[in-house]
Structure formats: structure tokens, C-alpha cells
Amino acid sequence: MRELEFLPEWYPELHRRRRLLFLQIWATLVLAGGLAFWLFLVNRNGASAERNLTELQVKIVRSDERLEKMEKLRQLKDQLQQQAQIQAKLGVHVESARLLSKVAALMPPSMSLLDIGLETEEIATTLSPLAQAALKDPKNPPLERRLKTRLIGVAPTDVDVANFITELTKVPFFDHVSMDYIRDRHDGKYVMREFQLTFSVGLSLSGGT
């Protein structure tokens, strides 16, 4: 059977174009929607990144402040280290008056000092080979400085001298307390016991060179 078609030719074309138009509109809408969503995400991520940036900047400011403090501390540490090094080289300063007052405080009332001698002596420190190898400057090994004090005094009896030695030994920073001699001393009609003691005070700082 012969099929007849009276549909105008423009109509299918119009319909095709309409479909195409609708498709394009949908595609545009989808694209615009996608773009809008993408922009939303971009804005959201941007805002999030800005927040993170602000937080980071705050952290950086805080870190800078800490760094400044640390720098000051480091400078102080350097300064102190330098001072410590100088002090290690020079040794601890011990005031003679304070030393004498300490000795005087330890002396029994009946004892008198006739002479006092203060002498600084430097002795090369004996190091193990391992410690020697670890030194920064092996040619200049650390020196141990000591203030060697020599006391000459008189006391009525040996007991007093012994007590005095005992008291000196108790002082923690008096090392190597030793008696050089003790003998009689005649002063007019009085007989006294003359003695000579030596002890040393460490002037080196621990860890100093």
C-alpha cells in the first residue's frame, strides 16, 4: 500500500531545530549550573584558604615573636657562653676579703693568723685519650686553676689547730686541706704552737676550658 505524507517539509525541520534548541538550552543550563557550582566551590575553597592563611599568618606572627625571643635568648646564651669561656680562661674571682672572713669565721677565738699567702696555680688537666681527641683545640688543653692559700698562724694548743683543720675540711670549696708543719713558738714567756696550713680553692668552672 502506498503511504502518502502531507506533512509540510518545514515541520520536521522545525521540530528537529526545536529539539536541538531545547538540547542546547538544557546543555547551557547544565553548563551554567556546573559553572555556578564550580564558582561556589571556588569561593568556598577561597574563603577556606583565606581563613587558613589568616591562621597561618597569626601563627607566623607568633612564631616570629618566639623567634625574636629565641634570638634574644640565643644572643644572651652566646654572651653568657662567651663570658663563661672568658671566665673559664681567667678563672673564678675570689675576693681575698671574703676568703679571709670565711677563714676567720672558722678559726677558734684563741687562734691568730700571722701570715696568709694566696697564689694561683695552673695545672694541665689530665684527659683520657678519648676526651683529648674530642677537644676543639688539642694544642691548648684545658687548665685547672686553683687558688692555693697558705695560712701561718698560732694557736694555744694542737687541739685548736686540729679543730681548725676540721672546720676547714668541712667547707666544700676548700680542697686539699693539709698541714705543712706545726711547731712551738716562743714569744717572750709564752709558748704557742705555730702552724702552717695550705688548702686550695678551685677556680675552674665545670665544663670550662
Add this chain to the structure above:
Amino acid sequence: MIRFTRSKVQPIGLDIGHDSIKMLQLEVVADTLAVVAASCLQFPIEARADAALRLPTAAGMVKRMLREGGFSGRRVITAIPRDILHVKNLRLPMMPTADLDAAVRFEARNIFAFDTDEARLHIIPAGEVRQGGDVLQEVIVLAARNEDLSNYVEQLHRCGVIVDSLDAEPCALYRGVDRFIRRREDEQEVHVVVDVGMRRSQVVIGKGREISFFKPIDIGGLHLHEAIAQKLSISVEEAKELRRRLTEASEPDEARDSVRQAVFDATRSVIEGLAREISLCLRYHSVTFRGHRPSRVRLVGGEAGDAQLLTTLNSILPVTAEPGRPMLNVNSSRMKPSDRRGAMSEWALALALGLKRTEGRFGIRDGKPREGPAPIASIAQTVDLGKAIQTLAVDDNTTTDNSGSKRAGYVPPEALRPRHEPVRQAQEVGHA
């Protein structure tokens, strides 16, 4: 239920009639047909009365039917209105099919009242005819002006549908026959389909799968209603309602019988007029195209279920008239019960339009074999060919005027001219 065969839903067949709109959508499952959705809405009275209001009113109705009818998609196949379809018959010398189209286009310039370059033109080769000693080929030329078509499509588009195809009613009606021809012997049978509509009727005759004759007749249900209204002094709407009640009433009733008789008397002359026109169509076809004769006339359309019409046609026509049952081989279980009453002849056009995009042939649902073709002699016994030709010649004399009267006869006037005259013949059988 799981279906293993692939279903193919067809575009909606849209039949915009004089008093109602029918929409029918089919699906093809293997070689069977089933209704997907169907809907029918009556035009309001004012739209029925005024043709200009019909399409604007139809827009809203179609939208409503699409919305509520359960249709799949918006693609529709519809027929162009008979007002804008112009049909002419041409007899041309035998020529190759390739040349026929050009020859018809050339001849069409002189037979249509409008410029055929601005029109859509289609031809249907009707068959070979003998004119004197010559063998000519008759073609049915269908034309519609592009402007009319465009306007119609635009109006349809406003209904919210996508027009998939615009068909011609005769072709669509005959498709309802063509799609169910499966046997080889059926392809030689002559089928007569008479569509009795509200405003007019049309006769389509074809042999096998091809249409060979088409004629519109300006007698329809409206004329019956008018005749009843005039006879009983009632309005046309009341007459329509009365006819409907009488058609539906089956029990004998004395009071009703008198009314029935009055209605019968009122419509008898109109129906007889229709029967005469159909009879002349049959005679013309029998005389023009030799070979098989029709064994029956199938009535389809909204008025086809009228018992009085059938009775009168059977008494006048030389062959049996029976109501066509277009939905017989279609699974119509999804249609509303109110739409499934009777022979469902009113769905013929919508069904045929819905079948346009189908391919192949469809079997009958119950598996029973069809009736065999009618014997050739059956109609030859009832039609006296000599008398028929004589009658046609008389009819022809009344229709050879140049005005192209719609009450034309069935033999082109040129057919009686001497053989040495040009073979160009044209006869208008449609509405200008």
C-alpha cells in the same frame, strides 16, 4: 508479568471529527496489536455548530486527553481535513512508473483550481482501465495547498502535540484493511470500506493492498439528525439524542416503536440516498476495473452502528453491508468499557492512523481463519453491467459542467469522447 517479546509503542492516531475527537495509541508486540491508551471526547455544542471554533476548541481537548488518557509521548498521526484535500481522477496512457509522477504533475496544473507548485501532490495508481480500444491507467491525484497544510499543522501544534505524519483519510481507512491482509488469495479480493461520519461519508474501494477508488459523499449522520428534527419538529441535538436512545434500546416497546417508525420514516430517504451513492460507486468500480468483485461492504465510522442504516443499505446494495469491526484483532482490554461497546466502528480512522508507522501484517487474535474471497460471479449476477454503464452515462451527462459539482458521476466525461481526442481526463471527486 514478564514479557519476552519487544513492545513497540506507536504514535497516537488522532481523529478530529465533526462532533468528537478520538485518540488511540497502539503497541506492536510480535505480530499482534494492543491498545496502549484510547480517549474520546465530544465537542461542545457551540464548536459543533461553528467550524471555525472546532480547532481552537480541539487544542484544549487534545491537551486534556493527552494529560488524562495515559498516552505515551506526544507524537500523533492525523489526517488532513477533507476541506483542504482536493482529489481528482486522471486517466493517462500507460507509461513507466518513473514517468508517471512527472506526467501527473504536468496534468495537475490544469485540473486543480490552484497553483500546484505551491501544493503537496500525491498520486495513487488506481489501475488499468479500458476506454474504447485503448488501455489507460487511472490515477487518483490528491493535492493540498501548502498554505492550508501549514495552517493546519500550526493549529495542531498549538494542541501540544508533535505531528509525526499527516495522512489522507482514504489511505488511512484502507490501511485498516491492508494491515490485516496476510493470505495470498486475500490480495486479490476487492474491499469496500464506507466511512459514515457525522457530516459526510466516504467510499474507499481497493483491490488487495492498493486503493483503486475513492469518493466522498455529502451525506452523514448530521443529515439524518436534521431530517428527524424536521420531521418531528425538534432540535438537531434532541434528534441526535433520540437516535442514540433508539439505537441503544433493544426491548420492544409499543410507544417506542411508534417513535422508531417516525424516525425510520424521517431518515429513510436520506439513507436511501446514501445507499444509491454507494451503489453507484460499486457499479462504477465494477465497470471500470475488471476482475474480482466485492463481496461485502464494511461500514465504519460513528454512524456505522445504526441498525436502520444497515437494513436499508442491505436492501438497496447488491452486496452485503456489515458493520466493520476494526478493533476485532486488537487487544482493547485497556480501553474504557464505555468505549468498547458495539462494533467499535467509530475507532476505525484513529486505529488506521495509529497503524501508519507499523510494518508487516497482523494476525487475527482468535486464530480462526478468515472467510475466503467472494466468488467473482456473485456480484456479476446482481449487477447488470449494461444497465450500469447506461446509468453512469446518464450521470455523466449531469456532471460534465466545468464547475466540478460535488454530486459528480463516476465516469469521467472524457471517457465518452472520441478516441482521437487527448487522453487527459480529470474529474473532481473530492471537495474543492
